[in-house]
């Protein structure tokens with residue numbers, strides 16, 4: 001028998017996964033995977049009138065809560081943990097139809113969450129689209145001579161979500177002149193000057209920037225003038 005120090009099985013409707021093989025005091029069947037103690041005597045679920053319930057292992061909190069809500073009768077399943085000297089929950093026994101309803105509710109929730117995520121993604125995409133258009137318009141206001149497709153590409157690059165680039169910073173979000181100009185300068189540096197080749201050939205960033213400064217200036221001066229002039 002269990003030592004006297006073993007805590008009592010928790011009260012209420014509780015079924016136990018026995019650590020040692022036990023037989024039912026009513027029908028003598030055994031060993032029992034799961035038993036209920038009635039006046040200290042183990043009984044199988046059938047003899048305890050709980051044979052119609054199904055086992056739902058612990059782990060899915062929402063499903064467990066809903067299954068218990070849906071079930072007229074629910075039983076907590078425990079097992080004794082020797083090392084910790086306590087009974088621990090393993091799951092619940094609930095009506096099969098209740099479990100099916102609970103699963104349906106959780107699925108409906110998952111579907112609702114999936115739809116909300118899709119809606120959010122579409123809204124963010126539309127926001128990005130508007131922001132990129134506003135950014136491009138601001139580039140063209142400051143640099144009327146900048147080709148429209150370049151302005152669009154610079155804006156899209158600078159405002160790419162999650163890029164941490166200037167368009168994503170607070171200043172870029174506010175479309176300050178400084179933020180727009182630094183996005184344009186960065187683009188000109190990489191596309192219209194040999195800046196990247198200089199870096200590749202071993203030039204320091206400082207040296208490379210110094211060597212291309214005049215080139216950047218000249219492109220920006222050209223773009224700052226009205227397109228129809230050039």
Ligand SMILES: [Zn+2]
Pocket residue numbers: 024025026027028029043044045046047048
């Ligand atoms: Zn029995």
